[in-house]
Amino acid sequence: MNRLLEEIRLVEQQALLLHSEAEVEAALDRMAERINRTLADSDLLVLCVINGGIIAAGKLLPRLDFPLTVDSIHASRYRNATSGSDIHWLYKPTTSLAGRSVLIVDDILDEGHTLQAIVDYCLAQGARQALTAVLFDKQLGREKPVKPDFVGLSVANHYLFGYGMDYKGYLRNAPGVYACKEVL
Numbered sequence: 789m790n791r792l793l794e795e796i797r798l799v800e801q802q803a804l805l806l807h808s809e810a811e812v813e814a815a816l817d818r819m820a821e822r823i824n825r826t827l828a829d830s831d832l833l834v835l836c837v838i839n840g841g842i843i844a845a846g847k848l849l850p851r852l853d854f855p856l857t858v859d860s861i862h863a864s865r866y867r868n869a870t871s872g873s874d875i876h877w878l879y880k881p882t883t884s885l886a887g888r889s890v891l892i893v894d895d896i897l898d899e900g901h902t903l904q905a906i907v908d909y910c911l912a913q914g915a916r917q918a919l920t921a922v923l924f925d926k927q928l929g930r931e932k933p934v935k936p937d938f939v940g941l942s943v944a945n946h947y948l949f950g951y952g953m954d955y956k957g958y959l960r961n962a963p964g965v966y967a968c969k970e971v972l
């Protein structure tokens with residue numbers, strides 16, 4: 789096995805489960821209920837922030853019970869590292885955002901720079917409103933540049949993986965929220 793895969797296996801073995809699959813699924817139900825109540829008549833465009841937001845969006849969408857369209861955006865700040873740097877714009881939506889109500893869906897709000905940049909981008913493209921939904925909001929104990937409109941769970945300030953969140957590109961598929969031991 790190569791060195792990176794060995795590290796991934798070790799991180800996975802030593803990680804601490806913070807939120808079970810059942811907890812996250814219940815949080816998704818609650819989030820969807822709030823979105824259904826608020827945005828049913830908005831001709832919504834859901835913007836999935838890939839890669840991390842794939843699972844959040846994929847699990848949220850079938851819970852939404854009104855007509856909507858979907859596109860994606862890829863702004864990456866961590867790029868397989870465990871600390872963020874500059875934002876790299878890797879994919880921009882092909883749908884016109886002009887005049888649209890947009891709901892940006894991501895896995896985690898950490899320092900908030902990525903989501904803030906995506907909100908700014910949507911508004912600059914002429915979106916009527918750019919709302920935000922994050923499955924996890926990390927408790928940093930300080931103000932963030934953006935306050936999400938819809939939040940699934942508030943999570944502890946550790947480096948996390950699972951439900952879309954990666955460790956060095958891996959472990960996004962873990963069925964729960966796990967804290968890496970290195971940063972515990």
Ligand SMILES: O=P(O)(O)OC[C@H]1O[C@H](OP(=O)(O)OP(=O)(O)O)[C@H](O)[C@@H]1O
Nearest residue numbers: 838839840864865866898899900901902
């Ligand atoms: O609130 P912030 O501190 O800006 O961090 C949050 C962002 O970081 C992760 O993306 P990442 O940059 O790792 O790209 P990825 O989705 O391709 O993994 C995550 O999916 C969020 O988009």
Ligand code: HPA
Nearest residue numbers: 898946947948949953954
């Ligand atoms: O804790 C995290 N885990 C994975 N990806 C992330 N992107 C920002 N914070 C995190």
